[in-house]
Every structure is written in C-alpha cells, then in structure tokens.
Amino acid sequence: xxxxxxxxxxxxxxxxxxxxxxxxxxxxxxxxxxxxxxxxxxxxxxxxxxxxxxxxxxxxxxxxxxxxxxxxxxxxxxxxxxxxxxxxxxxxxxxxxxxxxxxxxxxxxxxxxxxxxxxxxxxxxxxxxxxxxxxxxxxxxxxxxxxxxxxxxxxxxxxxxxxxxxxxxxxxxxxxxxxxxxxxxxxxxxxxxxxxxxxxxxxxxxxxxxxxxxxxxxxxxxxxxxxxxxxx
Ligand SMILES: Nc1ncnc2c1ncn2[C@@H]1O[C@H](COP(=O)(O)OP(=O)(O)OP(=O)(O)O)[C@@H](O)[C@H]1O
Ligand SMILES: Nc1nc2c(c(=O)[nH]1)N=C(CO)CN2
Ligand SMILES: [Mg+2]
Numbered sequence: 001x002x003x004x005x006x007x008x009x010x011x012x013x014x015x016x017x018x019x020x021x022x023x024x025x026x027x028x029x030x031x032x033x034x035x036x037x038x039x040x041x042x043x044x045x046x047x048x049x050x051x052x053x054x055x056x057x058x059x060x061x062x063x064x065x066x067x068x069x070x071x072x073x074x075x076x077x078x079x080x081x082x083x084x085x086x087x088x089x090x091x092x093x094x095x096x097x098x099x100x101x102x103x104x105x106x107x108x109x110x111x112x113x114x115x116x117x118x119x120x121x122x123x124x125x126x127x128x129x130x131x132x133x134x135x136x137x138x139x140x141x142x143x144x145x146x147x148x149x150x151x152x153x154x155x156x157x158x159x160x161x162x163x164x165x166x167x168x169x170x171x172x173x174x175x176x177x178x179x180x181x182x183x184x185x186x187x188x189x190x191x192x193x194x195x196x197x198x199x200x201x202x203x204x205x206x207x208x209x210x211x212x213x214x215x216x217x218x219x220x221x222x223x224x225x226x227x228x229x230x231x232x
Pocket of ligand 2: 019020024100123124125145158160209226
C-alpha cells in the first residue's frame, strides 16, 4: 500500500482507538536507533517467494497448523505474533515472525534462535516491550504505523496478521494462503498467552482491531494483483 493511502487508514485508526501519533513515533525512533546500532535487516535480506502462508492466532489455527505442515514447502511461512506458538507445537519454524512483542515471547525468542527472522512493530503501547525484548532477539527488521525512518519500514498494515499479508506482497507473493485468520469475535490462548481457557469472547477493542484486519485484507483483495485463499 502506498504511504499516502496508508496514512488515510492511520488517521482513522488514531481516532477510533485514541492512539497518539507522537507516542507511536517515539517508539519508532527508539527502534530505529536500536537497529542502527545492532545491524538492521532490510526487505532484501528477508526470504522472498511467490507463495506465502500467513498464520494468525484465531480459533482455527490448531486445525490449520496440521495443513500448514503438509504444504509449507510450497512457499514461505509467516507467523503473526502469537501464532508462532501454535506452529512450534507442530514443529514448524516460521521463516518470518511479524510481532509487536505481545505474543508468547519465550516461543518467539526460541523460534528466532532456530532461524526465524523477526519483523518487530513499534507503536505507542509497546515501548517497554521494545526495551525489554529487542536485546534478546537477532535478525530483526523494524516497522512503524507512522512515518517510515531509515531502519523502520511502513508498507501498510495494522494488526500483526494483516501487516504480515502486506509484507508477503512486498516479498513477491502472488498467492497468499491464510491459516488461523478467522477475524470474528473470539480470541485464543495463542493471542492472549495469559488466557485460562482455550477460546474466549474478545473485548471490544480486540473486536475492532480484528474488524480493521479484515477490512485491510479486503482492501488487498480489491486493489492488489494477488490471490488470497483462506484455509477452511
Ligand atoms: N480471531 C482471531 N483472534 C486473534 N487473532 C486473529 C484472529 N483472526 C485473525 N487474527 C490475526 O492473528 C494475528 C495474531 O494475533 P495476536 O493476537 O497475537 O495479534 P496482535 O495484532 O498483536 O493483537 P493485539 O494487539 O490484540 O495483541 C492478529 O494480528 C490478527 O491479524
Ligand atoms: N498505539 C498502538 N498501536 C497498535 C496497537 C496498540 O495496542 N497500540 N496494537 C496493534 C496490534 O493489534 C497495532 N498497533
Ligand atoms: Mg501482537
């Protein structure tokens, strides 16, 4: 998505969620500085493929990881944050993890050690997590939802799942398979590591985030020359 088009979505997101652009930019600057010192990856360093399997943390992920295991050699596997845990449980190491660092971090760190590249998103509500977890990670590419910086990209996307789809397009994907990308109103223990039950009703903010994720993927279907297939 062109930055000008994204900024229209972003202004609406700021209003709907009450996020502060200055706070998002403060985190982005921190990430930019960290990556300046610790060898940032850029888009060219990431694995490219004409097929990408993007895994989200919705209720269907447990069923879908079994299918992902069978088809993963067809392209690259991208995990959206908490979906990393579901993949590791099936012994699948994602090629890329797209995260704002609120999935189950021990698994994200483990997958990173085993070879997953991490695409870390900075926003106004994760500065503390950036400070805590960036030093524990390697092979990092940075993203922001505000203005891009030298080491921090903005190719569009809001939640980890839809941002992963925008990333897949940047990496050359013409076919994108969605696993565990239910959207809807239910969340899982993969999305909320502290959840006591496996699946629960999402709170109103999470429901709105998932609506945005769905709308952004609809935008891709309408505007980009890619085939998007949702696993059943
Ligand atoms: N029903 C669902 N529940 C959770 N995630 C889903 C669902 N359907 C699709 N997803 C995708 O899976 C991604 C990974 O989930 P996760 O909850 O870890 O992400 P997140 O973007 O960090 O959200 P949050 O800010 O609420 O923590 C989401 O970003 C979303 O795009
Ligand atoms: N400021 C801010 N930005 C975000 C947030 C969030 O909680 N706060 N959550 C996101 C992933 O769903 C993406 N962007
Ligand atoms: Mg997240």
